[in-house]
Amino acid sequence: MSLSLKALKWRMSPKTPWNKRLVVEPFFRNSVDAESSSNSLDFHLGNRFTILRSRRSVQHDPLSQDPKRDVVVRELFIPMGKDFTLNPGQIVLGTTLEWFRFPNDLMAYVIGRSIWGRRGLLIVTASAVHPGSSGTITLEMSNLSEVGLHLRPGAAIGQLFFNEVEASAEQGQRSSPNFTGALRPIIGTYSLSKIEELLLTLE
Amino acid sequence: MPSPWQVQCLLIRMDSLRNEILRVKNKDRPYTETDIVYDSLVSVIESRRDQLIKANALAVAKGTTIDQPLFNHRARDLETIFKVFSYTDRVDSPRIPFEILRSLSWVANQLFDERCYAVVRLEPQYNYTLLSCRREFERHGWSKYWRYADASELAKTAADDAIRAHPPNVLLLGFPSPDAGSTLVHALAAHEFGHEFAFKWQNDIKAVKESLVAEITQSYNDDLQEYLLGLITRREGESRDDVTEKARKYIFAVIDNITTNWLREIFSDLVAARLVGPAFLAAFDRIIIGHGKAGETHPSAALRRSLVRRYLTEILPDVISDPTWTHLFDDTFTPAKPPDEIYKVIEKVFDTTIISALGPILDRVKSPLIRLKAKEFAGLLVAMEDHIDHLATPSVPLVLGDKLPDAEKFWLLMFAAWHYRLSEKFKTLVKICGDNSVKAEEVLGNLLLHALLSLELRARWHDRLRGGVPNVA
Numbered sequence: 093m094s095l096s097l098k099a100l101k102w103r104m105s106p107k108t109p110w111n112k113r114l115v116v117e118p119f120f121r122n123s124v125d126a127e128s129s130s131n132s133l134d135f136h137l138g139n140r141f142t143i144l145r146s147r148r149s150v151q152h153d154p155l156s157q158d159p160k161r162d163v164v165v166r167e168l169f170i171p172m173g174k175d176f177t178l179n180p181g182q183i184v185l186g187t188t189l190e191w192f193r194f195p196n197d198l199m200a201y202v203i204g205r206s207i208w209g210r211r212g213l214l215i216v217t218a219s220a221v222h223p224g225s226s227g228t229i230t231l232e233m234s235n236l237s238e239v240g241l242h243l244r245p246g247a248a249i250g251q252l253f254f255n256e257v258e259a260s261a262e263q264g265q266r267s268s269p270n271f272t273g274a275l276r277p278i279i280g281t282y283s284l285s286k287i288e289e290l291l292l293t294l295e
Numbered sequence: 296m297p298s299p300w301q302v303q304c305l306l307i308r309m310d311s312l313r314n315e316i317l318r319v320k321n322k323d324r325p326y327t328e329t330d331i332v333y334d335s336l337v338s339v340i341e342s343r344r345d346q347l348i349k350a351n352a353l354a355v356a357k358g359t360t361i362d363q364p365l366f367n368h369r370a371r372d373l374e375t376i377f378k379v380f381s382y383t384d385r386v387d388s389p390r391i392p393f394e395i396l397r398s399l400s401w402v403a404n405q406l407f408d409e410r411c412y413a414v415v416r417l418e419p420q421y422n423y424t425l426l427s428c429r430r431e432f433e434r435h436g437w438s439k440y441w442r443y444a445d446a447s448e449l450a451k452t453a454a455d456d457a458i459r460a461h462p463p464n465v466l467l468l469g470f471p472s473p474d475a476g477s478t479l480v481h482a483l484a485a486h487e488f489g490h491e492f493a494f495k496w497q498n499d500i501k502a503v504k505e506s507l508v509a510e511i512t513q514s515y516n517d518d519l520q521e522y523l524l525g526l527i528t529r530r531e532g533e534s535r536d537d538v539t540e541k542a543r544k545y546i547f548a549v550i551d552n553i554t555t556n557w558l559r560e561i562f563s564d565l566v567a568a569r570l571v572g573p574a575f576l577a578a579f580d581r582i583i584i585g586h587g588k589a590g591e592t593h594p595s596a597a598l599r600r601s602l603v604r605r606y607l608t609e610i611l612p613d614v615i616s617d618p619t620w621t622h623l624f625d626d627t628f629t630p631a632k633p634p635d636e637i638y639k640v641i642e643k644v645f646d647t648t649i650i651s652a653l654g655p656i657l658d659r660v661k662s663p664l665i666r667l668k669a670k671e672f673a674g675l676l677v678a679m680e681d682h683i684d685h686l687a688t689p690s691v692p693l694v695l696g697d698k699l700p701d702a703e704k705f706w707l708l709m710f711a712a713w714h715y716r717l718s719e720k721f722k723t724l725v726k727i728c729g730d731n732s733v734k735a736e737e738v739l740g741n742l743l744l745h746a747l748l749s750l751e752l753r754a755r756w757h758d759r760l761r762g763g764v765p766n767v768a
Contacts (some may be wrong), residue, residue, distance in 0.1 A: 107690070108507035118749035120756065139394065169325040169393040172752075189752075191745045193687040226686035227741070263532060273686060273738030275394075275745060 134253035185277035197259035212237025328412035334444035405702035424469035425487030489563025574713035688744035
């Protein structure tokens with residue numbers, strides 16, 4: 093069951109102990125509208141974007157330990173007040189304007205807002221934000237429509253639904269050190285689990 | 296006299312530079328703050344080009360070519376224009392943490408009480424510098440060209456006639472490219488802003504310089520004369536009196552030059568000490584690694600460290616007594632060669648008199664560290680560090696609209712980030728980051744950068760609504 097607005101406000105209070113505390117910065121009071129019937133927290137589009145383009149071949153191996161081998165990464169900074177056009181079929185990594193600090197007993201699901209979805213914008217594919225994670229949230233944005241979409245930093249582009257989970261002992265234990273405290277959207281390197289290593293080498 | 300072909304070459308170079316500036320201006324960049332520099336440079340080129348064309352047409356009508364001095368003057372102008380353009384080129388690298396630019400501009404506006412934009416340029420050297428573009432124009436006698444090319448365009452974007460009447464300044468911060476992503480090193484902006492203050496209060500600084508030069512030349516005259524007489528060779532036909540007089544003038548010129556340079560640096564160090572406290576020295580060590588550029592232009596790092604410590608002991612005794620900072624003041628660095636006698640003499644005078652001489656001027660720089668009471672400051676520092684410790688941005692405990700001006704909180708955040716970096720707490724962050732201290736410093740930098748961005752956004756939001764929008768639910 094997702095957390096109610098009342099519970100969310102308690103989580104964000106400076107009096108709440110750190111093992112339960114959610115921090116959102118910058119936080120605009122309107123993001124948690126007391127009149128709203130939804131149990132979600134709106135977040136806004138940040139200024140950093142990473143565009144992926146093919147380099148040597150038209151194919152890309154996500155399991156490659158060097159993601160830049162096949163894909164050219166271009167970083168963009170779009171200031172407040174300016175916009176960025178996401179072309180049809182294009183995928184771009186963006187971030188939230190807000191920095192989130194999750195306690196170890198809280199996770200969230202990133203959900204797009206219908207007003208954007210109806211225009212063909214998909215904002216996320218990996219929608220779970222793990223307990224204990226910290227930083228801006230990377231958005232995998234794609235334009236499924238037939239026309240270019242203007243994206244403006246500061247736009248309320250999505251929302252978070254929070255769920256309580258059984259707490260782990262230490263802060264940061266459940267989040268990957270690679271993504272801890274991230275500010276820029278990064279493509280990241282795939283790290284194979286032992287099971288994957290085994291499965292992928294089977295013939 | 297230049298040949299017609301040489302005149303043509305100069306005109307073509309002018310056109311080429313003009314086109315290149317416009318090309319850079321039209322490039323896709325995050326911030327267009329440097330447009331005013333490009334527009335103004337284009338205006339200067341066009342005026343020089345028109346003058347050259349008119350002079351050339353006149354000369355051709357007379358059956359000759361233009362005067363050599365005029366030609367040389369225009370050729371020199373072109374080189375200067377190119378030099379100024381080269382400062383503002385390459386300000387769009389995606390490696391620059393653009394998030395900090397608005398915060399730096401915000402802080403500069405508050406400090407200097409004038410509208411200015413801060414722009415960062417990656418430098419190939421390990422150096423952190425600041426250049427005031429408008430002053431550079433004034434220095435070259437181009438003040439009247441400092442303006443936007445298209446005032447109607449400006450009206451659309453700025454919606455402020457005052458900006459058209461008084462175009463903003465552009466402060467160009469040169470940042471060492473190997474540290475491009477380091478937010479913490481930006482604490483050195485406090486020192487560079489000190490140079491701007493030194494220029495603003497140049498008459499007061501000049502008075503201090505004159506009294507210092509007088510003291511140095513009077514108190515140590517005999518020692519210095521003896522030292523310099525050894526350096527000056529007596530030419531045939533020159534009397535001992537002539538040589539002594541020559542040495543006296545030489546001593547005065549050398550002392551005057553060194554004192555002027557050192558005074559500017561030390562004044563800026565002390566401004567930085569007022570704004571960010573000992574955090575300035577921590578960032579300073581990152582750039583200079585021990586020795587600094589001791590010599591004619593810069594005093595030794597040991598003298599600078601000692602003066603900063605003494606000044607901080609005077610103005611912020613509670614901050615300086617914190618053991619976290621202690622090791623920043625240990626200077627065991629041995630220079631490659633012993634300093635010249637003249638530097639030793641000037642150092643002695645600076646060491647004994649400079650803080651009291653500059654004190655009243657420095658008091659004009661508003662500092663958040665001094666403005667807050669020791670207890671309030673300590674409480675705020677604990678709260679900010681507590682947030683960093685829990686991977687939350689340290690701007691959260693900074694309440695907007697309290698007695699501290701919002702822009703001054705920039706320095707509090709810089710102070711807290713460096714304090715955390717040097718304290719034992721940093722080890723916790725290293726552990727969270729998989730025992731990787733480089734990654735931990737990057738995360739600390741990200742927290743600081745996001746805190747600066749958030750603080751500035753919240754303040755703008757707060758101003759817009761004219762009411763308190765706290766950052767807590």
